[in-house]
Amino acid sequence: MNIGAAAGRSGVTPKMIRHYEAIGLLRPAPRRDNAYRDYGPRDIHELRFIGRARRLGFSIAEIGELLALWRDRGRPSREVKRIAEAHIGDLESRIAEMEAMANTLRGLAAACHGDDRPDCPILDDLALGGVHE
Amino acid sequence: MNIGAAAGRSGVTPKMIRHYEAIGLLRPAPRRDNAYRDYGPRDIHELRFIGRARRLGFSIAEIGELLALWRDRGRPSREVKRIAEAHIGDLESRIAEMEAMANTLRGLAAACHGDDRPDCPILDDLALGGVHE
DNA sequence: CGTAAACCTTCCCATGATGGCAAGGTCAAG
DNA sequence: CTTGACCTTGCCATCATGGGAAGGTTTACG
Secondary structure: OOHHHHHHHHOOOHHHHHHHHHOOOOOOOOEOOOOOEOOOHHHHHHHHHHHHHHHOOOOHHHHHHHHHHHHOOOOOHHHHHHHHHHHHHHHHHHHHHHHHHHHHHHHHHHOOOOOOOOOOHHHHHHHHOOOOO | OOHHHHHHHHOOOHHHHHHHHHOOOOOOOOEOOOOOEOOOHHHHHHHHHHHHHHHOOOOHHHHHHHHHHHHOOOOOHHHHHHHHHHHHHHHHHHHHHHHHHHHHHHHHHHOOOOOOOOOOHHHHHHHHOOOOO
């Protein structure tokens, strides 16, 4: 199967498939006489795995670990769970940060007239420069 | 004031100050005879503004708009509020995405034994490849 | 059979925001 | 006068992705 077909079947673009190969996330695909990469069902499976993991926000490095575990039948599920939980913690702290930003902004926006007048608590706050840090 | 002092006083690194100048976010700082950039209190003010806005998650492009409005006394607060609200919407949708990721992962992790056994719902789910999209 | 479209290949460049490092000039204190 | 702390520019790296050029291949159609 050509790279385009593999892309269509896995939801990962050809560009990204080559990229993942280049950075060592995927083993180099076998080439045909015309130098085209050739993919089989098992590769599609790995690509789908990667696509799904990316959509869940795992970094390439994390996916590398997960892939290694996935390829290794018999690995302890402990490892997998550890990685997933670390990632959840990561997501949670980033969410908390963004919540804090959004809350601050909501407060400022609520206090801003939003009309023709020039005075605006949003700019006033920014002008303070976040001294209290 | 040298760039290092300006950095210390504004919380923006010298590297970033030069960068902001290079991309046109800041007007080029005046140079002294020795070609050192020279900053005054007003520049510190702008740098603090930028730092605060970055910490609230505004992109450089958004900060450019906000800075222009800030420099323009007499601008209508409507514009500022519009930008802030657009950014809040942005934050909210990114938060929602990350919440969805975290929820999915929490469910998977809860169902994973996390012991020596190899079976693991997390990998099983990833292996499905997120077909339903 | 010929040609055009749709593939494939590699390579380089761009994004956005930041950091690091190197080579060279300058200034201040000892 | 030397040392160390500053400043300058410039290039490279990150992370994941996309765009595009230049060139070869295959497929499909008239």
